[in-house]
Amino acid sequence: MKHAKTAILGAMILAAAALLAVGPRGGRGVPPGCVVVDYWEKWTGTEAAQMKQIVDDFNNSVGRDRHIHVRYLSMSSVNQKTLVATAAGVPPDVAGLWDNQVPQFAAMDAVEPLDALAAAHGITEATYKPVYWRGCTYRGKLYALISTPAAAVLHYNLRIFREEAAALRRAGCDPDRPPRTIDELDRYSRALDRFDPADPKRLLRAGQLPTEPGWFLIHICYWFGGRLYDEQRGRFTLTDPNVVRAYEWVADYSRRLGQGAVSNFRSGFGTFNSTQNAFLTGAVAMELQGPWMANYIDHLKPEMSGLLTDQEKRSPPPPRLRSGPYEWAAAPFPSAEPGKPDVAFCGFDVLMIPAGARHKAEAFEFMAYVNRQEVMEKLCSLHSKNSPLRRVSAAFVRDHPNPYIGVFERLSGGANAVTVPRCPILPELGDEMNVVAQRVSLLKQTPHEALREAQQRLQAKLERFNARHGK
Amino acid sequence: MHGIEPGQRTGRTAARRRLLTGLAFLSPWLVGLSAFTLLPVALSLYYSFCDYSLVQRPVWVGLDNYRDLLGDPVFWQALRNTLHYAAMAIPAGMGVSLGLALLLNARAPGQAAFRTIIFLPSLVPVVASAMVWLWLLNADAGLVNSLLRMAGLDGPGWLIDTRWALPSLALMSLWGVGNTVVIYLAGLQDVPAELYEAAAIDGAGAARRLWHVTLPAISPVIFFNLIMAIIGTLQVFATPFIMTGGGPARATYFYSMYLYDNAFSYLKMGYASAMAWILLVVIVVLTALAFWSSKRWVHYQGR
Numbered sequence: 001m002k003h004a005k006t007a008i009l010g011a012m013i014l015a016a017a018a019l020l021a022v023g024p025r026g027g028r029g030v031p032p033g034c035v036v037v038d039y040w041e042k043w044t045g046t047e048a049a050q051m052k053q054i055v056d057d058f059n060n061s062v063g064r065d066r067h068i069h070v071r072y073l074s075m076s077s078v079n080q081k082t083l084v085a086t087a088a089g090v091p092p093d094v095a096g097l098w099d100n101q102v103p104q105f106a107a108m109d110a111v112e113p114l115d116a117l118a119a120a121h122g123i124t125e126a127t128y129k130p131v132y133w134r135g136c137t138y139r140g141k142l143y144a145l146i147s148t149p150a151a152a153v154l155h156y157n158l159r160i161f162r163e164e165a166a167a168l169r170r171a172g173c174d175p176d177r178p179p180r181t182i183d184e185l186d187r188y189s190r191a192l193d194r195f196d197p198a199d200p201k202r203l204l205r206a207g208q209l210p211t212e213p214g215w216f217l218i219h220i221c222y223w224f225g226g227r228l229y230d231e232q233r234g235r236f237t238l239t240d241p242n243v244v245r246a247y248e249w250v251a252d253y254s255r256r257l258g259q260g261a262v263s264n265f266r267s268g269f270g271t272f273n274s275t276q277n278a279f280l281t282g283a284v285a286m287e288l289q290g291p292w293m294a295n296y297i298d299h300l301k302p303e304m305s306g307l308l309t310d311q312e313k314r315s316p317p318p319p320r321l322r323s324g325p326y327e328w329a330a331a332p333f334p335s336a337e338p339g340k341p342d343v344a345f346c347g348f349d350v351l352m353i354p355a356g357a358r359h360k361a362e363a364f365e366f367m368a369y370v371n372r373q374e375v376m377e378k379l380c381s382l383h384s385k386n387s388p389l390r391r392v393s394a395a396f397v398r399d400h401p402n403p404y405i406g407v408f409e410r411l412s413g414g415a416n417a418v419t420v421p422r423c424p425i426l427p428e429l430g431d432e433m434n435v436v437a438q439r440v441s442l443l444k445q446t447p448h449e450a451l452r453e454a455q456q457r458l459q460a461k462l463e464r465f466n467a468r469h470g471k
Numbered sequence: 472m473h474g475i476e477p478g479q480r481t482g483r484t485a486a487r488r489r490l491l492t493g494l495a496f497l498s499p500w501l502v503g504l505s506a507f508t509l510l511p512v513a514l515s516l517y518y519s520f521c522d523y524s525l526v527q528r529p530v531w532v533g534l535d536n537y538r539d540l541l542g543d544p545v546f547w548q549a550l551r552n553t554l555h556y557a558a559m560a561i562p563a564g565m566g567v568s569l570g571l572a573l574l575l576n577a578r579a580p581g582q583a584a585f586r587t588i589i590f591l592p593s594l595v596p597v598v599a600s601a602m603v604w605l606w607l608l609n610a611d612a613g614l615v616n617s618l619l620r621m622a623g624l625d626g627p628g629w630l631i632d633t634r635w636a637l638p639s640l641a642l643m644s645l646w647g648v649g650n651t652v653v654i655y656l657a658g659l660q661d662v663p664a665e666l667y668e669a670a671a672i673d674g675a676g677a678a679r680r681l682w683h684v685t686l687p688a689i690s691p692v693i694f695f696n697l698i699m700a701i702i703g704t705l706q707v708f709a710t711p712f713i714m715t716g717g718g719p720a721r722a723t724y725f726y727s728m729y730l731y732d733n734a735f736s737y738l739k740m741g742y743a744s745a746m747a748w749i750l751l752v753v754i755v756v757l758t759a760l761a762f763w764s765s766k767r768w769v770h771y772q773g774r
Contacts, residue, residue, distance in 0.1 A: 080735045087525040108738055110526040263631045268611030355526060427736045438720040444633060457544065464539065468522045468530070 034069040035362045040082060041074050041096035041147075042349070048074035050382035051096075051147075057378075058369050068362045070094075082354055086110055091354035093363035096147055099135055099348045099419065100426040106138035107424030107469065112353040113141045117364040123371060131346045131417035132388040138422055144350035145367045146388040148380055150290040151344040151412040152216045153404075154178060154185075154333040158326065159304075160192060160205075160285040167191045178286075178331040180341075182223070182249065185286070185334045192285045193257065203257060203265040208286040210250045211441050212266060212278050216288050218433035219345040221246040222418045225337040228429065229421035234466065236429070238436075238455040239448065245336070247440045247447030259443045275300050279328075288333050290347070294402035295384035297328065304328055319403035330404035332411055344411035346419045348388065386412055425458070425465055432458055519744035529741065536745035546746070548721055549729040550753075552637060556725065557704040559641035564700055565693070568648040572655030573681070586656070593649035601713040604643050605630070630715055633722040640711055640723055644704075651696050658692030659685065690769040694761070701757050705750065726750060 030036055043051055055072040063069055073092075075081060082095040083105075097105070105111045118124070123145070125133050136144040156178050161168065165175035171191035179185040189207030196202035210217060221228060226242030229235070237243065254262055269283060270276020273296065278284045280301045297305045302313045306322035319326070335343045351367045353360055369375055373389055377396040380387050384401045386408035397406055411417060423429055432454040439445040445453075494501075519536055521529035540546045575586050592600065607614050608629035616626030629639040662685060670680045686693070708727040711717065717724035730750070734743035 083525055083735070083738065104738065108524045108526055110524075110738075260628065263628050264610045267609050267613075267628065267631050425737065431732065431736070435718075435721055438718055442633065442720055444720055453544075468532070 030069045030071070031064070031067075034063070034067045035359050037068055037070045037094060037359050037362050037366055038092040039070050039072050039094040039096070039363075039366065040078050040092040041072065042076075042078040042098070043096070044074050044076065047383055051379065053382070054370060054375060054379050055366075057375070058366055062365065062369050066362075066365060068359075068365055070366050083110060086354045086356060089356055091357050093353065093357045093359045094366060095352050095354050097144075097350055097352055099350060100430060102136060102144050102350060102352070103138045103420075103422050103424050104426050105352065106141070106143040107465075110355055111143050112355055112357065112360060113143060114145070114353065114364065114367075115142045117361065118142055118145070118368075121364065121368040123368060127371070127390065128388050129390055129413045129417070131412060131419050132348055134422075135346070135348055135419040136350065138424075144352045145371050146376075147349045147351050147370060148383050148385045149346060149348040149388040149412065150292065150385050151346045151408045151417065152219075152288050152290055152333065153330050153344060153407055153411060154286060155279060155289045155293055155328060155330050156286040157279070157282060157328055160282060164192055178329065179334050181334045181338075182336040186252075189253075189286065190256075195261075201258060201261050203261045205282065206257065206262075206265065206284045208253075209257075209262065209266070209284055210253055211262070211437070212269070212284050212287055213272060213289070214437070216345055217250065217437040218430055219418075220250065220437075222345055223333060223335050223337075223343050224249070225335075225340065227418075227421070228433070229423045231422050234462070236423075236455050236458045236462065238451040238458070244447050244451060247436065247451065249336070250437065251440045251443060251447055254441050254443050259441070263442070272296070273300075280304065289330075291330075291385045291402050291405060291408045292383060293330075294404075298401065316401065318399045319401065320398070326403060330402075330407050332407065335416075340416055342411050342414045343416045343418070344408075344414070346412050346417050348419070388412075423462070424469075425462055428461055429458060515744040515747055518741050519748050521741045522739075523741040523744075524738040525740050526738075532741070536742050537749075539742065540745055540749065545721070545724070545729060549724050549726045552722070552724055553705055553707070553726040556637055556641055556707065556723075557701070559638060560644045560704050560707075561697070561700045563641060564644060564648055564651065564704075565696060567645050568651035568696070569655055569693070571648065572652045572659055573685075575652065575656060576659040589652055590649035592646050597709045598713060600646060601710050604646070605714055608639055608643075631719055633719050636715055636719060636722045640707075640714070643710065643714075644707075651700075654696060655689065655692060658689040662688040687770045688772075691771055694765050694769045697761055698758055701761065702754055705754055705757070 192207030306324035523529035610628035
């Protein structure tokens, strides 16, 4: 018995020793003498793998020369994990977050200001398109650099336009071009709506729905000349007549098509990243979307993007070399304001250095690398997004997987490009505006009532925040 | 001489050694409980009186968080939704699980197979069952509405209609009654057979035996399940988080979801801590009410 015990104990000690000797190592693959920069990023799947290519490029070039090794970790809920790690004093050196975290984290001193580091690397306001530079700053300080940006524009189904050319012409619309004003958009939409002849309450196709996909519904007021927040006065402006007008437009669709019909119709849609995506199936003919849509169409419905052969589907060539025609197109989402064309909401993903990060200089070295023109263009091509930089190469536009990238470039660089407001309680604003959009589209409240209530709640929260944070 | 005798001293030393040995074996649990439960609970009470964003030092604000909560309409809506849901889900869950347990307790062919089938959904991860129910309750293409359409009825927009979303979640909660059924079954099998025999001799039918024998005999089990249901339903989070995200228009926005949003989206950890303590008070009050009422309807054997 005693021998058996000794043998078991010995085996356990041996196993533990073996694990210690040859088991997994945190630092495996790190060249000796390198500073390890921990980089946490939100992307998963293909987008994560594409960012990993950039990280590998860095490690094999600048990183090798300057003895910096970036350790890349892709994760869900990266904002919350970054925050908890920051509170615990062990944050990553670089965190890949969303645009609405810039003012929120900056107001809470959860991230490091980057002005000095950026200036040392020659990154200035002149480097970025104005809308993106504005998005990276809070109260005059720079807190983030862009990883990938986007702009929301109108996507429309050319096949449906072609097939319904007669109906569009009868409605006074030109089937050979997209709508250019909100009135036109509504007219095109009405001409393309289709109900089930056997059940007039059953919607079979919508020309356009403000709630599909609905991601930009909280920013819809920008196309109506409204704004959600007055940064100078530190006040929400939700009851501004132009904001109310925008949500009246949203409510009009529910009234015209029937609130129940729209809800039932939408509940039959698959998720965005599926072949049952409403735009891909033709359930909606027009929608507000970002430049990434081209990549999703390539993968989920390649025929729609001119990818006809198996070889093309496996390895999509640049748009100009594809064998088939495109059955979709992109154009500026119509503005309701006469004389103010090319309005675009520009969101973006950011790289930030959490407060207390151990290797700030090395972390910024990597961030600056990502923001080099050739690197940024490679990443944005892989993700099918526009570039945040003012300087864009001809090759980027020519070989980009999105054939309409020029539209995104023009709009994001234009005077009417807008981004998330510089408001310290931005996530609360987003949630409240989502509820406003739902109440309005479900016809539970008038736009003015819903916006007035949201205004009161948000303003009270902002004032409390300001009082407590001495801002 | 009143000093300690040598024998007594040896006995005390041995007892002390036994105590220390016991504590040494308990120490991993004690350390874990202190570090990961007691300390966070105590800190959350402190933070509930602070303005605390996780990344900045907590600043004492006294009762401000509690005062702000009382004036926060979203807090009241989330609390109302949670209590409304509990008022539907608890009685429905208790009734259905007891009914199933009574059926499964009857001697019938395939009893073991039926017990397994009833328990199986409890083993399905919440995320998986939520996804299945999302499609079952889909207004346009869901199985439930398709069946209703075949019967000539127009099904509601279960999860997309503000009037139906909360009842739909309560209905869906019945999917996971397997655990409760097992506890009821154990209780039912402990009811002495002679009580039924005596009742039968006295001429009691099945309904009277259920009312006068079975229910009083398993009343401690019913009471236990009631307490667990109160605690569980007031903390409901995962299913609505996955299925509705609190919508439509906050119709299924539960207390725990608002607490989570305050803590991790809005970075108001002090506010969220105050919410947690208010939830604790609500649960304690409801549990105390259940205990108070139990004197009238819970019968313990041997008392």
